[in-house]
Structures are given as structure tokens and as C-alpha cells.
Amino acid sequence: MWQTIIIQPMTNLLLWIYDILGHGPHMFGLAIILFTILIKLLTWPLNASQVKGAQAMQELQNDKEWQDIQKKYAKDKEKLAQEQMRIYKDRGINPFASCLPTLVQFPIIIGLYQSITRALSATPFDMLQLARTVYPFQNVENIIPLNSTFLWMDLGRPESIQILGFGLPTLAVIVALTTWVQSKLTMPASSNPNDQSAQMTKMMGVYMPLMLGWFALNFASGISVYFIISNLLGVAQYAATGRANWSNLFGGGKPSPAKKK
Amino acid sequence: MKTKRLLLISLLMLGAIILSACSGRPLSNNWPGLAADAERAYMSSGSFIYSVNVENGREAWQYPSEADNKLLFYATPVLTQDGQLLIGSAGTNHPFISLNPETGKENWAENFSGAKGAWMASPLVFNEKIYAPNTDGFLYILDMEGKQAAAPIKLGGALWSTPSTDGTLLYVTSLDHNLHVIDPVQGVIKETIDLGGAAPGSPAIGADGVYVGSFASTVEFIQSNGNHEVITTAGNWIWGTPVIDGNTLYYADLDGIVYSLDIASGSQNWDGVQPDGPVVASLLVVGDQLYVATESGSFFALDREGKIAWEKIPGGKIYTSPVISGELILVAPYQAEFALVAYDVEGKQAWTFTPEK
Numbered sequence: 001m002w003q004t005i006i007i008q009p010m011t012n013l014l015l016w017i018y019d020i021l022g023h024g025p026h027m028f029g030l031a032i033i034l035f036t037i038l039i040k041l042l043t044w045p046l047n048a049s050q051v052k053g054a055q056a057m058q059e060l061q062n063d064k065e066w067q068d069i070q071k072k073y074a075k076d077k078e079k080l081a082q083e084q085m086r087i088y089k090d091r092g093i094n095p096f097a098s099c100l101p102t103l104v105q106f107p108i109i110i111g112l113y114q115s116i117t118r119a120l121s122a123t124p125f126d127m128l129q130l131a132r133t134v135y136p137f138q139n140v141e142n143i144i145p146l147n148s149t150f151l152w153m154d155l156g157r158p159e160s161i162q163i164l165g166f167g168l169p170t171l172a173v174i175v176a177l178t179t180w181v182q183s184k185l186t187m188p189a190s191s192n193p194n195d196q197s198a199q200m201t202k203m204m205g206v207y208m209p210l211m212l213g214w215f216a217l218n219f220a221s222g223i224s225v226y227f228i229i230s231n232l233l234g235v236a237q238y239a240a241t242g243r244a245n246w247s248n249l250f251g252g253g254k255p256s257p258a259k260k261k
Numbered sequence: 262m263k264t265k266r267l268l269l270i271s272l273l274m275l276g277a278i279i280l281s282a283c284s285g286r287p288l289s290n291n292w293p294g295l296a297a298d299a300e301r302a303y304m305s306s307g308s309f310i311y312s313v314n315v316e317n318g319r320e321a322w323q324y325p326s327e328a329d330n331k332l333l334f335y336a337t338p339v340l341t342q343d344g345q346l347l348i349g350s351a352g353t354n355h356p357f358i359s360l361n362p363e364t365g366k367e368n369w370a371e372n373f374s375g376a377k378g379a380w381m382a383s384p385l386v387f388n389e390k391i392y393a394p395n396t397d398g399f400l401y402i403l404d405m406e407g408k409q410a411a412a413p414i415k416l417g418g419a420l421w422s423t424p425s426t427d428g429t430l431l432y433v434t435s436l437d438h439n440l441h442v443i444d445p446v447q448g449v450i451k452e453t454i455d456l457g458g459a460a461p462g463s464p465a466i467g468a469d470g471v472y473v474g475s476f477a478s479t480v481e482f483i484q485s486n487g488n489h490e491v492i493t494t495a496g497n498w499i500w501g502t503p504v505i506d507g508n509t510l511y512y513a514d515l516d517g518i519v520y521s522l523d524i525a526s527g528s529q530n531w532d533g534v535q536p537d538g539p540v541v542a543s544l545l546v547v548g549d550q551l552y553v554a555t556e557s558g559s560f561f562a563l564d565r566e567g568k569i570a571w572e573k574i575p576g577g578k579i580y581t582s583p584v585i586s587g588e589l590i591l592v593a594p595y596q597a598e599f600a601l602v603a604y605d606v607e608g609k610q611a612w613t614f615t616p617e618k
Contacts (some may be wrong), residue, residue: 123291123335123351123381124421124461124500124580128541131498131515141458141476141498145419145436
């Protein structure tokens with residue numbers, strides 16, 4: 001099931017793009033970049049709803065009525081939950097809208113990782129699996145083995161640049177940095193000390209760069225290329241909608257005051 | 262808040278675990294390599310090389326004694342006439358090592374570690390030199406003490422197959438669709454022939470040229486001067502090394518069809534014999550029988566007319582080429598109940614071997 005729905009189409013798409021590009025050196029890296037752009041375009045509406053959902057949740061945290069019910073029903077969790085649901089319903093907010101795109105990312109990341117390793121076929125067994133994965137229309141005899149070189153990297157291996165005998169994980173640093181920049185730009189400031197959403201976003205802003213940096217450090221650098229391009233496109237998308245909070249990058253973000261609905 | 266934090270961390274952990282579980286590099290997995298002399302079988306399998314006593318199927322030694330997560334052995338070990346067992350690692354560390362076949366102890370004071378890539382192919386020992394193909398695209402040339410004897414020859418694509426020699430020249434296939442004819446005295450490439458597809462198997466040496474199967478689903482005949490022609494085709498990729506027996510060329514493909522070609526006339530001796538599954542392993546000819554191992558986990562003995570003499574089902578999947586040791590045929594199934602099984606020429610099982618965990 002996973003194989004048929006995720007791995008097979010992703011691997012074939014990657015191979016197809018690679019074939020179109022002329023399957024020379026650096027082309028598989030370029031294929032991953034184009035693949036990422038395609039995935040971003042496909043999930044654009046989902047990401048847009050995430051931005052919208054996160055903004056709505058953030059604004060809600062600064063809302064007078066919301067803050068009032070937090071205080072009023074602080075000791076009655078059940079009633080508080082009922083009131084919160086009522087407000088969500090009244091204002092047309094889906095509290096899970098901001099989580100969905102993140103959840104969608106996971107199968108894509110895992111599928112892409114498996115597709116990259118399968119396409120690059122490091123062992124005869126991998127190559128045999130690849131033979132079973134490709135669709136009949138692919139000109140696979142011509143394009144395999146794939147050229148895994150991209151710039152200074154071997155896309156099938158974790159990346160590092162040797163400097164004075166030490167392996168500097170450049171890509172892992174860039175992945176962590178771009179993830180941090182993206183989360184900072186999309187993190188609205190809040191004046192409410194009990195603002196759970198802001199705390200959650202802040203937490204994501206710490207954990208995600210570390211986690212993705214760790215992925216980049218340990219896994220095929222092809223996945224790091226995906227992370228970096230995906231982050232940059234995410235920033236571009238936010239910027240295009242005029243929601244990017246550039247002041248957050250330099251610690252100058254001003255919290256918005258609580259407002260009465 | 263606590264629930265959300267827990268959910269977030271759990272999601273990230275889950276992602277990390279799934280990615281870790283499906284990690285393809287360091288090299289994920291491959292089938293075993295198998296070689297044998299009259300007394301012992303030598304099997305590379307994941308983290309270890311096992312030596313198995315052919316008489317009783319018991320383990321003689323394993324290398325290394327404890328698993329080292331940076332070493333992986335996928336290539337077929339090679340026995341040399343001066344009593345060495347050669348193999349390179351395909352793990353994150355990739356030393357090329359020499360073992361004493363009797364004890365499993367390392368022979369060289371220092372292993373060769375000059376290659377950048379993993380060792381998927383076995384070396385060829387020719388004229389007191391070791392020709393070791395690496396996935397970094399170089400053919401390394403070492404002396405019998407593991408020291409670099411000459412500058413490595415850059416061939417291009419990853420090298421997965423053992424070089425062959427006609428006694429004068431070397432023939433090496435590379436995954437970038439080429440067969441290279443090399444003059445070992447000069448250390449230069451004489452000819453490079455495009456095969457039209459990757460060739461993971463070694464060339465078979467014939468009377469006046471070599472025969473190579475490839476993913477172009479063809480068998481090409483190549484002469485030392487570079488003249489070449491497609492002499493026959495198959496329905497799917499040809500993975501293993503073709504086998505020459507007199508005037509007959511045996512080969513098989515991923516459709517599971519076994520072919521027998523009369524080299525002189527260029528005609529097929531029989532109509533597609535199709536045992537029971539894709540064939541990746543090279544075929545083996547012993548006496549009057551042709552042995553075929555299939556991905557479906559079956560092992561067949563065919564007579565010269567392509568009729569099945571007997572069939573055994575070791576189980577798992579068989580990708581490793583069978584080998585002969587004395588009177589026994591050894592088969593190494595992958596992901597099976599046991600790692601090695603020995604049959605006599607009548608198909609009677611002599612023993613099985615399963616490494617201790």
C-alpha cells in the first residue's frame with residue numbers, strides 16, 4: 001500500500017524529471033529541487049490554510065472574550081472546553097487547520113527519503129528493488145545508474161565538507177538555519193503570557209530546526225536539499241502573502257495588544 | 262498544553278524513528294557473497310564473513326569476532342593462490358582486507374584504505390597483483406601485501422563486478438553502461454565499449470573474446486581490439502555472468518528465462534526454459550548439469566536439454582551465485598531460515614548452516 005501509493009509514484013516522478021533534465025551530473029539534485037517545487041505547489045492551498053489557521057488562533061489568544069473565559073472557567077476544564085468550542089464555531093476557526101500541513105509533510109519526507117535511496121540504488125539489492133518500482137513507460141535502462149553528484153555532494157550520503165581534517169556538516173547547519181528563519185518569520189508576537197498557541201509555536205521554533213538539522217546530519221543529503229528548498233519556498237510563500245514577520249528575525253517583534261471583539 | 266507538547270514531540274520522534282528505520286545509507290542491505298575451496302565455504306553476509314567447514318556445515322570462524330557497525334561485507338570473498346582471502350567493506354568504513362582462510366585473522370599489517378567508495382565487487386588476482394574495482398569508479402592496483410602497486414585507473418561509473426582476464430588483458434564492466442578493456446602492463450584503458458545498459462555482472466571469457474550481459478537485455482560479444490556485436494537478446498535485464506561451456510553460452514534474465522545459445526550458429530538450443538522466478542544469480546555448470554537459483558527461493562538442476570533433473574526449495578530469495586566445493590553444490594539463500602545449504606549432485610541435502618546470533 002505504502003509502496004504503491006507513496007514510494008512508486010514519487011520514485012517514478014523523480015526519475016522522470018531526471019530523465020527530462022538529461023540525466024547528467026548534478027541533474028538528480030536539480031530533479032529533487034523541481035520535485036520540491038512541485039510538492040510545494042500541490043500543497044500550496046494546504047499551507048495557505050495553515051497560515052490562516054495559525055493567524056486566527058493567534059488573534060484569538062489576544063481576544064478579550066477568549067481571555068475572559070480562560071479566567072472564568074480556569075477551574076472547570078469541561079466548561080472551558082465547551083466555551084472554547086463555541087467560540088471556534090462562532091468565528092469559523094478550525095483549531096486543527098495549522099497542524100494538518102505538518103502532518104502531511106511527514107509521509108512526503110519519509111516517502112521522498114525512501115525514493116531517493118531507492119533511486120540511487122547503493123547496492124545490487126536496492127537496484128533490484130528499483131527495477132520493480134519503475135513504471136513500464138520509463139526509459140530506465142538508459143537512466144540508471146543515477147548520477148548522485150550534486151555540487152560538492154553525494155546525494156545518497158550525509159554531507160560534510162572537509163576542513164583541516166574535520167567534516168563540517170554545512171548542509172545540516174543550513175537546514176537548521178532556514179528552518180529557524182521560516183519559523184521565526186511565521187511566528188506572530190503575542191502579549192498574552194498564557195498564550196498557549198504562541199508557546200507552542202515557540203517550542204516548534206526550537207525543536208524543528210534541531211530535529212531537521214539532525215536529519216540532515218545523519219541521512220542522505222538529498223533529503224537536506226528538499227528541506228532547504230522547502231523552507232525557502234515556505235518563506236517566499238509567507239512573504240508573498242504579506243504575513244512574514246521580518247522583525248521577529250532580529251528580536252524587534254512587537255506584541256499585539258488584546259482586543260475586544 | 263502538556264498534551265500538545267507531548268503530541269508534538271511524539272510526532273517528531275516518530276518521524277525520526279521511521280526515517281532511521283528506512284535509512285538507506287550506510288548501505289542498507291544486500292544478499293550474501295559466497296566462495297569455496299575444497300575444505301571450506303566463505304560467506305560474506307552483512308557485518309560478518311563466515312568460514313564454514315564443508316564436510317559438516319559447522320562454522321570454522323567468523324570475522325570480525327564482534328560486529329562493527331561501520332563494516333559491511335557484500336562482495337564475494339576471493340581466495341588467492343598464495344593463501345589469502347580478499348574482501349573489501351561496503352560499510353561507512355571501507356577497508357580492503359586480507360584474511361587467513363584457515364584462521365580468519367588479518368594478514369596485512371595495515372588494511373588498504375585508499376578508496377573513497379564502498380567495495381561491492383570482488384577483486385581479480387592476476388600476475389601477482391590485486392585488481393580491485395570500487396564503487397568510486399576506480400580500479401585499484403595493489404601488491405599482494407595490500408600496498409598500492411600502481412596508480413588506480415579511473416573507469417567512470419561505479420564498479421560492481423569482478424574483472425575478468427584472458428591472460429593478457431583485463432575486462433571490467435562499469436554501471437555507467439561500459440565495458441573497459443585494460444592493458445595491465447601499461448596500466449591504460451585500451452577500449453571502452455558502450456553496452457547500452459548497466460552491467461552488474463562480470464564478462465565471461467570465451468575463445469576469442471568476452472561475453473557480457475547487461476540491463477539492455479542483450480549479450481554482447483567483445484573482442485580485444487574493441488570490435489563488438491550483440492549476439493543475442495533476452496526479455497528482461499541480464500544480471501549474472503553468462504556461462505560458457507564448450508560451444509554453449511548459458512544466461513538467464515529477470516523474467517526467469519534460462520537460455521542456451523549455440524555460439525557457433527547463434528541459434529538457441531531450446532525454447533525459453535522458465536523454472537519459477539526471476540534469475541539474478543549467475544548460473545553454474547557442473548558435469549552434465551546446469552544449476553539455476555531463482556528469486557522465488559528455488560534451486561534447480563537442469564540437464565543439457567533444459568529439462569529439470571531435480572528441484573529444491575531452500576526458501577527465502579536466492580540472488581547469490583551457487584558454488585561448488587568438492588562433491589557439493591553450495592547455495593546461500595537470502596532472508597531464509599538458514600544462510601547456507603549444501604546439496605550433492607543428486608539433490609540430496611548434506612547440511613545447512615545458520616550463523617549463531
